[in-house]
Amino acid sequence: MPKTITVLHEKKIAQMIRHWPDGHALDWNAICIGAQDVLEWDKPPTRQALDKKPSIKVAYKARKEQIKAEHRKQSGMPKPRSxxxxxxxxxxxxxxxxxxxxxxxxxxxxxxxxxxxxxxxxxxxxxxxxxxxxxxxxxxxxxx
Missing domain, CATH: 1.20.5 (Single alpha-helices involved in coiled-coils or other helix-helix interfaces)
Structure with missing residues (x-):
């Protein structure tokens, strides 16, 4: 019997993505590894399996844009030399x-x-x- 991602799992994974730490790279591989803990599976789910879920996909895009906006904001600030x-x-x-x-x-x-x-x-x-x-x-x- 194939493993399925329930609505509850979907919500937890989307929440994990929304609260993704700024210092860590946000990519599908890292999300799959993080989702493995949420799902309590032996192996991480595939990117395609997660990408099919609309709430996970929207959370990923929103968080990715938020990180990019924060990076643009910080890059515009003058940095001290020492x-x-x-x-x-x-x-x-x-x-x-x-x-x-x-x-x-x-x-x-x-x-x-x-x-x-x-x-x-x-x-x-x-x-x-x-x-x-x-x-x-x-x-x-x-x-x-």
Missing amino acids: TLEAMKRISRLQEENDLLRTELSKMAEVANRLIYNATIAGLSRERLMAPLPTIHEPSPRQYT
């Missing part, structure tokens, strides 16, 4: 981040002060949050 350069860059970015957090905190304090003082002066919250008026600049033809 560990020291990377450490300096991290340090600089952390300092910049701290500076921006401090600036944001000061701006929030000013905004709260303005809202508080405006409320005391009798302006409602709706009036304070009203959009700015649009300014219609005259066209150049109006000056001639």
